[in-house]
Amino acid sequence: MTDAAVFKFNSHAEFEAQLRDCVGRARLTLAMFDPDFSAFPLGSSETDAALRQFLAGGGAIQLAMHHSTHIERHYPRFVRLLRDFNHKIEVRATPRSLHHLTDSFCIADGSHIVRRFHSDHMRGEAAFDAPAATELSRERFAAIWLEAVSTLHATTTGL
Template sequence: MTDAAVHKFNSHAEFEAQLRDCLGRARLTLKMFDPDFSVFPLGSTETDAALRGFLAGGGAMQLAMHHSAHIERHYPRFVRLLRDFNHKIEVRATPRSLHHLTDSFCIADGTHIVRRFHSDHMRGEAAFDAPAATELSNERFAAIWLEAVSTLHPTTTGL
């Protein structure tokens, strides 16, 4: 990421603020990767409202993760969102061979990114209106997506 476009953060509150900004800028696509999304505020009313507005406006969302249990247990709002917009949200789980990946990021429209360097820490950076800053993470996401399998279905049958 270029220094001029980078907003560094070191705390959970700063991460959430940058993520809210990124979600608010999204118009077409959201691509997110995290081992389990436990620090993403997917269960908050504010995030739910932002994602509902994004999806109702024609956006599409892709989430890739190692494990979906945290979302299933702690984010009932997101599970409802998945049920309401299942045609616009796709969630995939990575195979065990990719469980060594520990970074975490959210890419909006290929031009905005919030990225934590390691999922165990809150240190990271955000860049907005900076397509070049998203290139590496976009490539990583595409590779992860190809190997991941569908998970977190809106119903028990997956329909």
Template sequence: MDQPTAQRFSTHLEFEEKFQLCIARSRSVLQLFDPDFAVFPLGSSETEAALRAFLAAGGSMQLAMHRSAHIEKHYPRFLRLIRDYNHKVECRVTSRSLHQLTDSFCVGDRAHIVRRFHCDHTRGEADFDAPVSTEISLERFAAIWVESLPGLHPTTTGL
């Protein structure tokens, strides 16, 4: 059996390419954590199209973050996507006790991962078709999810 080989990246463009690839390879679930998702291209038309196709095909998403203000202010396409697929997208905001967490990742289908080592930098790695590479981030995500509350509602009333 081949050992997973992480693909390193250090630029924003490389990160975006790996993120798009993670979406494209995923079929059932995307789990994302970032303090504010400012670096993720959630507002781009390419990401919107990829996520719409993923969700329309039966996929679901879970996003956990410290703050939702950046998404609310800069990603109207993503907010529309959440509104259109609110039964398939769940967003949570972490409690203050978790605000020291500074990593950032997207895990697809428990087999693909795009991970930035620190939210202030684009340097990171991606690994595809490698469930072993996702285990630690999935454990972290589960712990973050439990300690978070629903947030980032698609409308101003939260409906």
């Protein structure tokens, strides 16, 4: 990422603010990776409203993670969102061979990114209107997505 387009952050509040900005800029796609999404505010009413507006406007979401347990237990709003927009949200779980991956990121429309260097820490950076800054993470996400399998379905049968 170029220095001119980078916004660094070091706290949970700063991360959430950058993430809200990234989601707010998205029009077509949101691609997110995190080991369990425990730091993402997917359960908040503000995030729910922003994601509903994004999806109603024609957007699509892809989430890749190691474990979906945190979302299932702590984010009932997101589970409802998944049920309401199951044709526009796809969630996949990584195989054990990828569980060593510890970064965390959200890419909007291939032009905006919020990235934490390690999922255990809030230190990271965001770049907006910077497609080149998202390139490495987009390639990484594509590789993760290919190896991951479908999980976290809207119903118990996955329909």
